[in-house]
Amino acid sequence: MKTRVTEQLGIAYPIIQGGMQWVGLAELASAVSNAGGLGILTGLTQPTPEALREEIVRCRAMTDRPFGVNLTILPTVKPPPYAEYVRAIVDSGVRIVETAGNSPREFIKTFKDHGITIVHKCTTVRHALSAERNGVDMVSIDGLECAGHPGEDDVGGLVLIPVAARALKIPVIASGGIADGRGMAAALALGAEGINMGTRFCATREAPIHDNVKQALVNGSERDTALIYRTLRNTARVYRNQIAHQVREMEYRPGGCRFEEIRPLVIGTRGRAALQGGEVDGGIISAGQSIGLIDDVPTCAELIGRMVADCRRRLHIASGWAGEGHDVRV
Numbered sequence: 284m285k286t287r288v289t290e291q292l293g294i295a296y297p298i299i300q301g302g303m304q305w306v307g308l309a310e311l312a313s314a315v316s317n318a319g320g321l322g323i324l325t326g327l328t329q330p331t332p333e334a335l336r337e338e339i340v341r342c343r344a345m346t347d348r349p350f351g352v353n354l355t356i357l358p359t360v361k362p363p364p365y366a367e368y369v370r371a372i373v374d375s376g377v378r379i380v381e382t383a384g385n386s387p388r389e390f391i392k393t394f395k396d397h398g399i400t401i402v403h404k405c406t407t408v409r410h411a412l413s414a415e416r417n418g419v420d421m422v423s424i425d426g427l428e429c430a431g432h433p434g435e436d437d438v439g440g441l442v443l444i445p446v447a448a449r450a451l452k453i454p455v456i457a458s459g460g461i462a463d464g465r466g467m468a469a470a471l472a473l474g475a476e477g478i479n480m481g482t483r484f485c486a487t488r489e490a491p492i493h494d495n496v497k498q499a500l501v502n503g504s505e506r507d508t509a510l511i512y513r514t515l516r517n518t519a520r521v522y523r524n525q526i527a528h529q530v531r532e533m534e535y536r537p538g539g540c541r542f543e544e545i546r547p548l549v550i551g552t553r554g555r556a557a558l559q560g561g562e563v564d565g566g567i568i569s570a571g572q573s574i575g576l577i578d579d580v581p582t583c584a585e586l587i588g589r590m591v592a593d594c595r596r597r598l599h600i601a602s603g604w605a606g607e608g609h610d611v612r613v
């Protein structure tokens with residue numbers, strides 16, 4: 284397949300595995316890259332910049348294909364040492380970075396000076412345009428369906444993707460709600476030049492999470508997610524488990540609640556334990572509406588292979604289909 288995304292990232296298929304806290308380890312990232320997509324290590328899953336350097340070395344031992352590192356810039360009271368994580372990425376010779384959360388503006392020059400391709404992930408067209416002006420190379424745009432933070436505007440991918448593709452000159456990667464060849468074909472037809480997936484990649488053999496969580500994704504439906512932190516204007520879409528219910532009850536009780544009151548329920552260590560220990564009601568688990576499209580736990584190679592085949596079939600049926608003004612070949 285050929286789009287500006289495959290060309291600029293040096294990958295066979297325009298399929299990206301987005302950064303995922305506690306999930307984006309070398310096992311998954313290398314499996315996605317070996318299958319022809321782009322695997323991404325999650326920078327802040329590593330407790331220190333030094334540990335990230337080691338994880339990059341480990342990933343490189345598992346694949347000779349390109350892979351990226353996600354840097355999620357969060358609005359926290361006690362921020363991690365971002366500049367040191369950036370230094371670890373640059374020194375390790377990583378060629379692709381996925382930034383997310385707050386604007387990556389202060390790090391763009393460093394990345395560019397080292398020839399690193401920057402994929403910025405955001406949830407609104409105005410943020411995407413601002414990232415384009417600041418010099419990022421492409422944007423992933425997350426619709427309301429996505430796992431993690433869909434923003435506060437509540438625009439689904441069916442509108443968000445074509446609006447973004449129309450507004451931006453740099454390539455757009457569609458993210459949120461995609462889990463199969465149908466979604467991939469739709470995203471390309473809407474003007475995207477690649478897709479980004481999180482939830483679907485959690486239900487693969489190589490995802491380093493407990494089988495109970497993978498089975499919960501297989502058994503669940505598109506209705507099994509919940510939006511939390513909406514009252515705090517930091518909305519997150521998560522698996523609808525007991526913790527998510529409790530958080531929502533606290534948020535929507537008369538008078539609402541402060542984050543401090545929710546914190547013990549949602550701390551990262553509980554989320555990590557839920558994902559890795561398999562206690563699916565034990566902590567917050569990010570998950571998107573594409574749960575409703577997940578029926579099995581294939582290898583990354585099986586998943587990518589069948590998605591590409593199905594996407595091709597669907598776009599070839601639409602005979603004469605061509606990319607949105609760009610040279611796109613499926």
Ligand SMILES: Cc1cc2nc3c(=O)[nH]c(=O)nc-3n(C[C@H](O)[C@H](O)[C@H](O)COP(=O)(O)O)c2cc1C
Binds near residue numbers: 355431432459461
């Ligand atoms: C378990 C999990 C953890 C995630 N953690 C992060 C993260 O730390 N940083 C980030 O930028 N995105 C994170 N995401 C979002 C994904 O990178 C991706 O944008 C999103 O999952 C796309 O929507 P989809 O799940 O519908 O495919 C996470 C997603 C999941 C499922």
